[in-house]
Amino acid sequence: MKPLIDNARLSGQRPEEFARLAEGQSPQALFITCSDSRVVPALITGARPGELFALRTAAVGAEVRRDDLAAVPAVGAWLVHAADEPTCSDITDPTVAETVQNHVLTQMERLRVYPCIEKRLEAGELQLHGWYHEAHTGIVRQHDAESGTFEML
Numbered sequence: 001m002k003p004l005i006d007n008a009r010l011s012g013q014r015p016e017e018f019a020r021l022a023e024g025q026s027p028q029a030l031f032i033t034c035s036d037s038r039v040v041p042a043l044i045t046g047a048r049p050g051e052l053f054a055l056r057t058a059a060v061g062a063e064v065r066r067d068d069l070a071a072v073p074a075v076g077a078w079l080v081h082a083a084d085e086p087t088c089s090d091i092t093d094p095t096v097a098e099t100v101q102n103h104v105l106t107q108m109e110r111l112r113v114y115p116c117i118e119k120r121l122e123a124g125e126l127q128l129h130g131w132y133h134e135a136h137t138g139i140v141r142q143h144d145a146e147s148g149t150f151e152m153l
Contacts, residue, residue, distance in 0.1 A: 018049075020050075021049055021050055024050075025050040025053075026050070027050065027051055027052050027053040028047075028051055028052065029045075029052055029053070030053045030054075030055060031045070031052050031053065031054045031055070032054075032055045032057065032107065033054060033055070033056060033057070033133075034056070034057060034059040034060070034100075035056045035057060035059060036059050036061075036135065038135040039133055039135065041054045042054075044133060044140060059100075060096070060099055060100060060103045061096045061099070061100065062075070065096070097132065097134075100132060101130075101132050101141075101143070101150050104130045104131070104132060104143065105130060105143065108128050108130050108143075111128060112128065129142055129143075130142065130143035130150075131143075131153075132150045139152055139153075140152070140153045141153065
């Protein structure tokens with residue numbers, strides 16, 4: 001914890017870096033991601049403060065592996081409603097890539113039916129991108145609707 005505290009203390013010693021942030025924010029994108037601490041949207045995209053709005057959700061890997069979620073009942077309850085029962089043809093795969101990718105597609109479909117999103121998609125004012133980040137390699141894969149696969153960016 002000490003390094004985190006030390007860095008937090010140093011943050012206040014750079015007021016010029018934060019002065020523009022006080023004027024407001026205008027993020028270019030909403031980045032919906034799992035709560036996995038290894039997935040850092042700003043690190044993956046190179047976004048600076050104020051450029052990316054991040055929403056963190058519970059990870060589905062715990063559900064696939066049937067991890068005991070008794071210590072975090074809210075996470076277990078959220079996963080029950082987050083998507084269909086997650087399935088994986090290879091539950092020994094520590095990345096549970098297939099399940100996570102299917103979860104990404106399910107959530108994108110859910111976003112598409114919101115009237116405000118549907119309207120902007122149809123008008124060409126909004127784009128949805130489904131990405132899968134490989135924590136073990138750092139590679140980001142984007143869903144290709146034509147092939148139905150996740151291809152490297």
